[in-house]
Amino acid sequence: MKTIKAIIIAVLIWMVGVSFFTLSYYLPVLEDLELQANLTLAVILIPTVWIGTHVYYKWSGPMHGLKAGVIIVVTLIMMDALFTVPYFIMPYGGSYQEFFGAASFWLIAMECQLVIYLYWSSKIKNKQS
Numbered sequence: 001m002k003t004i005k006a007i008i009i010a011v012l013i014w015m016v017g018v019s020f021f022t023l024s025y026y027l028p029v030l031e032d033l034e035l036q037a038n039l040t041l042a043v044i045l046i047p048t049v050w051i052g053t054h055v056y057y058k059w060s061g062p063m064h065g066l067k068a069g070v071i072i073v074v075t076l077i078m079m080d081a082l083f084t085v086p087y088f089i090m091p092y093g094g095s096y097q098e099f100f101g102a103a104s105f106w107l108i109a110m111e112c113q114l115v116i117y118l119y120w121s122s123k124i125k126n127k128q129s
Contacts, residue, residue: 005060006068009052010075013045013112017076018084020044038104042111049112053119062127065120069113076112080105 024040025033049072056068085099099105 002060002063003071006056006063006071007075009056009059010072011079013048013052013072014076014079016048017041017045018088022088038108042104042108045108045112046115049115050119053116054123057120057124062124065117065124066113068120069116072116073109073113077109 021037021041024037028036030036030039052072053068056072080099081096085094085096089095089099
């Protein structure tokens with residue numbers, strides 16, 4: 001049940017992330033819109049993942065932060081593979097290889113894992129001891 005709750009939280013995080021990523025293209029600030037979208041996503045994911053992790057731990061029992069992070073990040077990757085790439089990337093000439101081969105993708109995935117671990121470390125770890 002804890003895994004299913006983590007997956008639900010991940011889907012909600014993904015929905016917020018994709019929304020901001022997509023909206024950033026409609027509000028051009030930088031010349032490089034792809035960079036702008038990735039920066040927007042990287043910034044918005046910090047509070048989104050923090051809040052999502054908070055909700056997860058309030059809603060579910062304790063789980064080690066690394067494990068929760070892996071479940072959430074793997075779910076986010078699967079959502080990108082199933083929806084982001086075919087519906088938001090490929091229609092504009094992108095590909096799976098280009099999307100998953102980008103360093104920015106993996107940096108953002110590591111950012112999510114780090115935020116989840118930091119939340120667990122600062123808010124949950126001492127309560128589990």
